[in-house]
Amino acid sequence: MDNNINDFSGDFPVLDQQVNDERLVYLDNAATAQRPRQVIKALTDFYEQDNANVHRGVHTLAERATKDYEDARQKVQVFINAPAAHDVIFTKGCTDSLNLIAATYGEQNIKPGDEIVISIMEHHSNLIPWQQLAKKKQAVLKYIELTADGELDLADAKHKITDKTKIVAVTHASNVMGTVTPLKELVAIAHQHGAVIVGDGAQAVPHMPVNVQDLDVDFYAFSGHKMMSPMGIGVLYGKADLLRAMPPYQYGGEMINDVHRDQSTWADIPFKFEAGTQNIAGAVGLGAAVDYLSHVGMKNIQRKEQSLVNYVLPQLIAIPDVQVYGPQLPQKHTGVISFNIKGLHPHDVATALDMDGVAVRAGHHCAQPLMEELGVTATARASFYFYNTKEDADQLIKAINETKEFFNIGTI
């Protein structure tokens, strides 16, 4: 791998620092990515030049802010190849997007005895909304299980999704197992049975080309901050006919057509789902992040991350007493790598790695049912992004070996 061609470090000020007197290696990208100067500048420019509320002013700044906001929506539309900009709803984040679907489409369409099918590897944000909806509506919540390799079991999906299934909600890429799910195949199965399907793209959109029309997914949710936008902005894509038939999520300003003492009518999409003043600067920042990612190219990003995984995963697996969860073959693994060191709690591992400048996450990664399935209470997780380097991978491996040595286990 040639690091010089892929050197993005100059664009990310936060990466250029030492922590605990060591070079910072940021490997917690699955939790949140870092922001390039271009995104930070877009925010500064917006606040210094265009800041105003949108869609409700006739003055020049209001017009500029409205244009900035709607331009960002169009950038997202093109980025995920949505048919129209009005299919892109801005939300607080992926969690908000998923809750929106459960609280509107779910509330309207789920009846007692209906089935909702999710997978055992869902993040809590794509699990609890459906679990609680099923409880409230006396519907049945079913889980698609994993293969021995830690991938989504498509054969089991065919078995679990039936004519009683009304909603299928699955992740597009796991935040723990480092796998990409066969979303397109799942869409076909769900549609054969007349169910709608929700894709959780939080760990997919930042890392690979995503085309919602090609996937034919009915709803697709993702966060901005994992793809370098400010926090507090996310996206819900939905097919226009579905979105139009759904009741509003929240009531208030911006989302109405006409309000009287005793009744109101709603604005068309996307505004029906954007009550109150939105995170306008966040959307502008997301637009800038989309520009940055498009400039690098999602295929290039995918390729770069794959080469990092090809480099680091075999080394990690080769360390005695290190267990990597999910597929062991690099070509089947994304840049999300969950692991444990035998005899050590991941919390202790993460503290030790931090002393060597390496930032990883330790815990259940908001996927407790999956942890139960794996038979662990927690794991450590190193997650790479395209700006990480071979040097970062080397520092991780070195730090893991030192951690083992410190706690005096293994053969070193």
Add this chain to the structure above:
Amino acid sequence: MGLSKLNGLYREVILDYANHPHNKGALSTTTNTMTLHNPTCGDTINLQVEVKDNKINNIAYTGDGCTISQASASMMTDVVKGKTVDEALAMAKTFSDLAIGKKHSDADLKQLGDAQILTSIMEFPARIKCATLSWWALQRALLKDSEEEEKNE
């Protein structure tokens, strides 16, 4: 710096307590119990206390967690055994206070015995919860009247 700073956190005595936990297991007679979770990492402690004549006659815990949480539970159960409920609560308060940077008298510190070593956790803010979990469990187990489980922690 590398891992040398870790020596401040993982002193030998702490590693020893974690690797050879004291009072780990279930009690046959309990008067007060409390289960607490650390939702950020999945650590769990199930504390069982037998209070007799206003004294902690016996105490034990089960659960799963990191070195710090296991060592802390070991040390805590050791030092409060035989203490009155009020003494144990005062110790829990001292430990919680130290963990958030409040000062206490030398006499208070001495009462904590080995457990005062863990107050070095202050240098590692992300790990304070690991050390305090068992002390919070003790506090809540002793303060509540019934045996209801705390679900929302």
